[in-house]
Amino acid sequence: MLTHDQLLQAIPTALAGVTVPGWAGKQAGKVRDIYPLGRYRVLITTDRISAFDRVLGLIPYKGQVLNQLSVWWFEQTRDIVANHVVATPDPNVTIAREATPLPVEVVVRGYITGVTKTSLWYLYAQGERAPYGIPLPDGLRKNDPLPQPIITPTTKATGGAHDEQLTREQIVRGGLLNAGLWEQVEHAALALFARGQELARRAGLILVDTKYEFGLCDGQLILIDEIHTPDSSRYWSAESYTAGEPEHFDKEFLRQWFAARGYRGDGEPPAMSPDFVAQVAARYIAAFEKLAGQPFVPAELPAEARIIRTLQTWRATLSQTELEN
Numbered sequence: 001m002l003t004h005d006q007l008l009q010a011i012p013t014a015l016a017g018v019t020v021p022g023w024a025g026k027q028a029g030k031v032r033d034i035y036p037l038g039r040y041r042v043l044i045t046t047d048r049i050s051a052f053d054r055v056l057g058l059i060p061y062k063g064q065v066l067n068q069l070s071v072w073w074f075e076q077t078r079d080i081v082a083n084h085v086v087a088t089p090d091p092n093v094t095i096a097r098e099a100t101p102l103p104v105e106v107v108v109r110g111y112i113t114g115v116t117k118t119s120l121w122y123l124y125a126q127g128e129r130a131p132y133g134i135p136l137p138d139g140l141r142k143n144d145p146l147p148q149p150i151i152t153p154t155t156k157a158t159g160g161a162h163d164e165q166l167t168r169e170q171i172v173r174g175g176l177l178n179a180g181l182w183e184q185v186e187h188a189a190l191a192l193f194a195r196g197q198e199l200a201r202r203a204g205l206i207l208v209d210t211k212y213e214f215g216l217c218d219g220q221l222i223l224i225d226e227i228h229t230p231d232s233s234r235y236w237s238a239e240s241y242t243a244g245e246p247e248h249f250d251k252e253f254l255r256q257w258f259a260a261r262g263y264r265g266d267g268e269p270p271a272m273s274p275d276f277v278a279q280v281a282a283r284y285i286a287a288f289e290k291l292a293g294q295p296f297v298p299a300e301l302p303a304e305a306r307i308i309r310t311l312q313t314w315r316a317t318l319s320q321t322e323l324e325n
Contacts, residue, residue: 001285002296007060007278014047014058015092015303020311030055031063031231037315040086043067043094044307049280051255052265057272061298064091065284070226072292077195081188083223084215090310091299099215099224103176104166106185107152108193109209112136113143113234115259120152133167143246149193151186184221185214196228203290205249206241208234230287249287254280 002010018033019026027034030050035042045063048055068091074083084096114121121142123131130136132152140146153166155176172179189212200207210233213225226232230250240247248256261270272280285296299306 001282001289002061002298004278004282007281008274010060010281010298011058011274011277013301013303014060015063016048016058017046018044018092018304018307020308023311023315031066035311037095038318039098041096041098042311043096045092045094049251049254051251051258052263054265054269056254056258056269057277059277059281059284061281061296062284063303064298065288065296066226066229066231067092067094068296069229069288069292070094073196073228074223076199077192077223077227080191080195081214081223082220083227084217087314089314090307092303092307093310095314096224097217097222099217099222101156101213101215101224102181102185103156104153104171104182104185105156106189106212106214107154107209108149108189108212109146109152110149110193110197111143111145111206111208112140113208133169143241149190149197151189181221188212188214188221188223192223192227196233199291200235201238203293204238205287205290206236206238206246208236208246210234228291230284235287249283249290253283 017028020035023035025036030053031046031048033044033046035044045067047058047060047062049057049059049062067088071085071088071094074085077083084099086095086097088094109120112121112124113119116122120131124136124140125142129138132150134150134152137147153168153171155166168182171177171182177185192212193207193210196207196210207228210228212223212227215222215224233250234252235249236246237249257272257276258264258269263269288296
């Protein structure tokens with residue numbers, strides 16, 4: 001694990017974004033830059049961090065951690081469902097197959113928790129015994145394991161908003177997905193979550209809940225975006241959960257810091273201190289090291305120059321036929 005001082009020293013070099021000279025069509029998401037490459041897409045993870053649907057700052061090494069951990073997870077789950085990864089020529093870069101994203105995102109939950117008004121725990125605590133149309137027994141307490149993992153699908157965000165009350169019937173009857181494709185999605189999501197829970201358990205972590213994005217490529221269902229990272233999943237340390245106070249190794253650690261200061265997405269967010277930035281970076285790196293079972297070794301800096309050089313070399317190796325087909 002990098003020391004606290006090493007993380008503090010890395011803060012000024014955190015990667016805000018990448019502009020590749022002579023490469024048109026860049027798209028910038030909240031935490032990732034995307035470039036077209038013929039029938040592929042170049043996904044560049046930055047160190048931008050978001051919560052409450054806003055970019056709130058930069059966390060050093062976050063992009064490398066998310067990219068490398070997600071690629072590691074894709075390898076662990078390739079036997080369950082195919083994914084979009086073609087190559088990872090740089091710790092921050094993934095070359096991915098172009099796919100058509102499904103209009104539904106899949107959230108799988110293994111525990112009843114959360115603080116927002118759409119969270120499973122909030123709805124249950126208000127007396128709703130079938131949140132998201134799924135019956136739950138009486139007597140559950142916050143942070144209890146659910147009788148079995150449940151799927152709570154949502155629409156893809158439009159203008160920062162999801163439909164978090166989506167049901168299977170609405171998905172099929174509303175024409176978002178046909179029944180056969182939705183059955184494939186459900187089966188894959190539950191199998192992925194079971195694999196994620198098992199590997200997290202071996203690492204001394206609990207996979208609490210996670211989000212999966214699927215797409216279609218040549219008519220085949222594939223897994224896209226990222227998988228089981230501290231940005232897309234919620235992890236507790238098993239030891240802290242047993243002690244009664246779950247400790248987060250995910251983005252919730254960041255959210256809780258902002259919420260404790262009265263910020264939940266509206267108005268001007270409080271500035272993160274360098275010490276807190278280093279703490280968040282340490283959580284992300286710890287999640288990587290626990291799950292992957294190997295030390296995190298950051299790539300050399302400056303990151304942007306390294307990535308640009310890598311991408312220019314990669315693009316030059318592809319023939320025009322490959323780019324057009």
